[in-house]
Amino acid sequence: MSELPVPDLAPVNRGPLDRSLMIGLIVLGLLAIMPLLSPILGGDYMLSLVIKAMIFAIAAISLDLVLGYGGMVSFGHAVFLGIGAYVTGIALQEGVYGAFPILALVLLISGAFALITGAISLRTTGVYFIMITLAFAQMVYFSLTSLSYYGGDDGLTLWDTPEVFGMYLFQTGSGLFYSTLVLLALIWFFVWRLAMSRFGRVLRAAKQNPTRVGSLGYNVFVYRLIAYVISGMLAGVAGFLLACQAEFISPSTTSWQISGHLIIMVVLGGLATRNGPLLGALFVVLIEEILSQITHDWRLIFGPLLVLIVLFSKGGLAGLLKNKRATG
Amino acid sequence: MxxxxxxxxxxxxxxxxxxxxxxxxxxxxxxxxxxxxxxxxxxxxxxxxxxxxxxxxxxxxxxxxxxxxxxxxxxxxxxxLGRTFQITSIFPDFSALENVALAAQSSDGGGMGIWRIAASDSGLNAKAADALDMIGLGARKDARGADMSHGEHRLLELAMAVVTNxxxxxxxxxxxxxxxxxxxxxxxxxxxxxxxxxxxxxxxxxxxxxxxxxxxxxxxxxxxxxxxxxxxxxxxxxxxxxxxxxxxx
Amino acid sequence: MNSTILLIQLLNGVQFGVLLFLIAAGLTLVFGVMGFINLAHGVQYMIGAYLTFMYYSWTNHFLAALALGLVTALVLGLLLEELIFRHLYTRDHLDQVLATFGIILFVNELVKVIWGPGTLTLPTPEILSGSIQLTENLKYPVYRLALIAIGLFVALCLYVIVTKTRVGMLIRAGASDSETVNALGVNISRLFMIVFGFGAMLAGLAGALAAPIFTIEPGMGDNLLIVAFVVIIIGGIGSIRGAFIAALLVGVLDTLGRTIATDAMGLIFDASAANQIGPSIASMLIYLFMATILFFKPQGLFPAQGGAR
The missing domain is CATH 3.40.50.300 (P-loop containing nucleotide triphosphate hydrolases)
Incomplete structure (x- = not known):
């Protein structure tokens, strides 16, 4: 059909894409050697902090699929963390110990919840979407506080961790560290592929001009709903890991402040970028830790820092990295 | 007729x-x-x-x-049923080629792929490049939508409509x-x-x-x-x- | 459940609704006119309570403390607008959410540093203490009745301002179509400042009035903010009338829900299950209500055309 040489497609994009792949791999590589460095950096405490950061990175990456690529501002994404954590905790409490059956349950239930609430929420747009996703999260929050059989308001301490063929892979320590890292790497790669795929292209286009996408023959609602469900399932996996790490589940995981935190991570890191949510989550968890080491009242610094970043920067951390490379 | x-x-x-x-x-x-x-x-x-x-x-x-x-x-x-809009209605963050490729992928029977990188789909790209050539925008296929002139936007609209056959x-x-x-x-x-x-x-x-x-x-x-x-x-x-x-x- | 308790709860619901209205009024105007999501609005409510507490401990006079508190709340609101918010009006919702979230973190922590993390209480002003006999076997605290009266009075004033004055006309025009207001050659940034300062002051008033009833603590505005958002979404963004009706509906629904839900569940489940399910159903009621309203009326009950971008 075409006599044009095909391989020269989008040569402008090739460089930055490869660079973003490299930056991401370097970050993951640095994370991978953390356990070796941990004796110098503060031991087990440091390790568990990095695990927490990686878990939030998974949640932030999954949020970016709807927030960044899809342009849907979900203000209730912590609900999936909560669902993942509670499904895990309740399963362990009820005698289901296998990690795979538990993960399957987590994916199934968080996916089903996303399907139902997404189908309702996506009837609205803009600020109404923000508020209705928040409302669903609040409903789950209050349901969990009244689950007195599983700890109610106070939460529930878990006495077991999931096992894989008799191994306690998800017990605190390097087992949990590397299983989290592997899941993070997989999800990081998967979400980027998804965003760049035919599916993701339609999703990204619908963020810019949904009517036009519809007039090209795509059912925008279906694309958005699928993205929402996948995002919810992946955030559910983060909830599973959170329960394993904390050995504790609590309704506060689904609070709107946590949802706000996830948004901060994605936006600070850089919306709809390959490494943005990853860097953003690591940055936020670590900076909070560092600030809280300096002063008990670290929020007095972090709050204004947020405001200043919003007022004076564009494109988040990923944008900063890109700009530096481009100019220097 | x-x-x-x-x-x-x-x-x-x-x-x-x-x-x-x-x-x-x-x-x-x-x-x-x-x-x-x-x-x-x-x-x-x-x-x-x-x-x-x-x-x-x-x-x-x-x-x-x-x-x-x-x-x-x-x-x-x-x-x-294809159409173009009175008010220019393209995707400003996409390149011209990607604008047209997005339109092309709605009708090429490839469905909703979630794994292969769409930008490297040579079939789609060739189809989109053909449409751009035919409309006279072939030389601008890598330009970002937002960076193109009004006249180019009108042509791009047309290419997006044409490519879906x-x-x-x-x-x-x-x-x-x-x-x-x-x-x-x-x-x-x-x-x-x-x-x-x-x-x-x-x-x-x-x-x-x-x-x-x-x-x-x-x-x-x-x-x-x-x-x-x-x-x-x-x-x-x-x-x-x-x-x-x-x-x- | 007897009718006296029901009546008391109804009054409590109205009183909660009135407080919600005071918070929601500013929120819905700021949102409707400027398209600005102000998560820090709950912080203004908290500031009102703390300031009144502080001035009361200095003056030992409730009304004086209230007046000083309101003026300070207004000044702080204008200061925030000048320093931060006005730079965010043209940004997208996400930036606004982020920056105002940062302000919440900061102010909540600041309050903790100044007044400590514990809860504080403010005594009911003496002239308004005591209860009055409403019916044969129903006594109700005077202060709460006064609160309802003040709230209704403010609502009336707002209604008059918004429907009868020039500023009100501009606000309504702004809520439905801010381009038009711009085209009228009105100094839009001054209009924004007035609306913002006024909204901050009303939230401060709500906090000050609530202080003798609820406890004063860091973060006290956070959850109320979410409820206020529910109110303005149900009422229709930018609509004062909508905010008023929705605030009363939500206030009564929430308060009565908490009283009735456990009993109602008792009709279906056994007592212990009802005790578990009741409170959670009650907490969810307003969110269910909002989701239902949005399902049938995606723009809320009284949409101000094109109010929110």
Whole structure:
């Protein structure tokens, strides 16, 4: 059909894409050697902090699929963390110990919840979407506080961790560290592929001009709903890991402040970028830790820092990295 | 000549205002059918009713014998009804090539892939590059949508509509905002395009309309007051009234 | 459940609704006119309570403390607008959410540093202490009745301002179509400042009035903010009338829900299950209500055309 040489497609994009792949791999590589460095950096405490950061990175990456690529501002994404954590905790409490059956349950239930609430929420747009996703999260929050059989308001301490063929892979320590890292790497790669795929292209286009996408023959609602469900399932996996790490589940995981935190991570890191949510989550968890080491009242610094970043920067951390490379 | 697209008895009102009254028209293979009329006559509304952005109150729309009347917008598009917008409606964050490739992937049968990188799909890219070449934008395929000129946007719109191989193409003021030279080029492009796909075109540029349309329908206050070949319309007193009224403004 | 308790709860619901209205009024105007999502609005409510507490401990006079508190709340609101918010009006919702979230973190922590993390209480002003006999076996605290009266009075004033004055006309125009207001050549940034300062002051008033009833603590505005958002979404963004009706509906629904839910569940489940499910159903009621309203009326009960971008 075409006599044009095909391989020269989008040569402008090739460089930055490869660079973003490299930056991401370097970050993951640095994370991978953390356990070796941990004796110098503060031991087990440091390790568990990095695990927490990686878990939030998974949640932030999954949020970016709807927030960044899809342009849907979900203000209730912590609900999936909560669902993942509670499904895990309740399963362990009820005698289901296998990690795979538990993960399957987590994916199934968080996916089903996303399907139902997404189908309702996506009837609205803009600020109404923000508020209705928040409302669903609040409903789950209050349901969990009244689950007195599983700890109610106070939460529930878990006495077991999931096992894989008799191994306690998800017990605190390097087992949990590397299983989290592997899941993070997989999800990081998967979400980027998804965003760049035919599916993701339609999703990204619908963020810019949904009517036009519809007039090209795509059912925008279906694309958005699928993205929402996948995002919810992946955030559910983060909830599973959170329960394993904390050995504790609590309704506060689904609070709107946590949802706000996830948004901060994605936006600070850089919306709809390959490494943005990853860097953003690591940055936020670590900076909070560092600030809280300096002063008990670290929020007095972090709050204004947020405001200043919003007022004076564009494109988040990923944008900063890109700009530096481009100019220097 | 066979009718590809038929519209029968289409009506619509906003509150008490009747914006489309019992409109019936046909689009035949190989023709360019122009829709003219003064501002506010309901031309864009008619296009929106046919493509399904707005729900019609009554009437029937068929494409190649298939009844589209009850289908939502995206299914009508998938059935082969292409369109361009009066207000430029492209994807500013995408390159020209990606804009067209997005359109192309809606009709290439590849479905909803979630793993392969879409930008490296050589089949899609070749198809998109062909469409851009044909429209005359081949050299700008890597430019970002946001960085292109208004004239280029109009052409890009057209390339996006053409690449889906529609059975009928609805153009809402394709010349809007174009300079004289650009308009003339576009008229040439559209002339060769109509052999591939019949065009239903809303346009204010009367010179362009009378030079390229095979048939013209005149719309006033939501209804068709005259229809026929350019010569017939030119000599129709009612059409002249509406058309001259327009010119006088 | 007897009718006296029901009546008391109804009054409590109205009183909660009135407080919600005071918070929601500013929120809905700021949102409707400027398209600005102000998560820090709950912080203004908290500031009102703390300031009144502080001035009361200095003056030992409730009304004086209230007046000083309101003025300070207004000044702080204007200061925030000048320093931060006005730079965010043209930004997208996400930036606004982020920056105002940062302000919440900061102010909540600041309050903790100044007044400590514990809860504080403010005594009911003496002239308004005591209860009055409403019916044969129903006594109700005077202060709460006064609160309802003040709330209704403010609502009336707002209604008059918004419907009868020039500023009100501009606000309504702004809520439905801010382009038009711009085109009228009105000094839009001054209009924004007035609306913002006024909204901050009303939230401060709500906090000050609530202080003798609820406890004063860091973060006290956070959850109320979410409820206020529910109110303005149900009422329709930018609509004062909508905010008023929705606030009363939500206030009564929430308060009565908490009283009735457990009993109602008792009709279906056994007592222990009802005790578990009741409170959670009650907490969810307003969110269910909002989701239902949005399902049928995606723009809320009284949409101000095109109010929110």
């Amino acid at each position: 066979s009718a590809v697209l038929t519209v029968e008895g289409l009506s619509k009102s906003f509150g008490s205002l009747k914006v489309t009254r019992d409109v019936t028209l046909e689009l035949h293979t190989g023709e360019c059918h122009a829709l003219i009329g003064p501002n506010g006559a309901g031309k864009t509304t008619l296009i929106n009713l046919i493509t399904g952005i707005l729900p019609a109150e009554s009437g029937r729309i068929t494409l190649n014998g298939r009844d589209l009347s009850d289908l939502p917008m995206h299914q009508r598009a998938a059935a082969g 529609p059975d009928a193409l609805l153009l809402d003021e394709p010349m809007a905002g174009l300079g004289r030279a650009e308009s003339e080029e576009l008229v040439d492009t559209l002339r060769s395009l109509k052999a591939q796909v019949p065009l239903l075109m809303v346009e204010h540029d009367m010179e362009a309309v009378f030079s390229m349309a095979d048939r013209i329908s005149v719309l006033e206050s939501g209804q068709i007051i005259a229809a026929g070949t350019p010569e017939q319309v030119r000599s129709d007193p009612q059409a002249r009234a509406a058309y001259l009224g327009e010119e006088a403004v």
